[in-house]
Amino acid sequence: MKSLPRLYWHATRRTSVRGVLLLGACAITIAALWYVKASLDKQLTEREVQLDRMIALAARHAPPRPAPRKVLSPAAQHQLDRQIGLLNRDWTLLSKRIAPDSRQISLLGMDVDPATGSIHVSGLADSTTIANIYARSLSQQTAVLRQVRLLQLAKGDDGIRFEISAQWND
Missing domain, CATH: 1.20.5 (Single alpha-helices involved in coiled-coils or other helix-helix interfaces)
Incomplete structure (x- = not known):
């Protein structure tokens, strides 16, 4: 090597x-x-x-930031919850219960105040007896209505005009 x-x-x-x-x-x-x-x-x-x-x-x-919302008192919160509950009622059930079964009665108007629960119904009937029967049938709808009162019966050219007031149950 x-x-x-x-x-x-x-x-x-x-x-x-x-x-x-x-x-x-x-x-x-x-x-x-x-x-x-x-x-x-x-x-x-x-x-x-x-x-x-x-x-x-x-x-x-x-823009300035909004002030934090005030916390409602329990009474105010209860009142607000009640008013929201009034607005969220079952309107279709009310309409079904108020609608007349007979063709002899025509409803002309229905005014509902959701805040107070008051209902004002005006209509036209063929006779005073039919208007009274209709008012009595509404007073028997205790699940939906209370304090049903027949306020007015008036004879007109086209039939008997009537007005009914009631309170909507909570």
């Missing part, structure tokens, strides 16, 4: 054109990157200042 030749490296001072060009290119690249970073930092700072100004301006021109 042959032994490998021994190589001794000795540092020498040689300056090559390639080395200088490479070193110059690295320096220019580092300077360009530093310049780009500095300009981006400057833009970021300007945008942050602009954003702060916009936030301050928006805060000055924003």
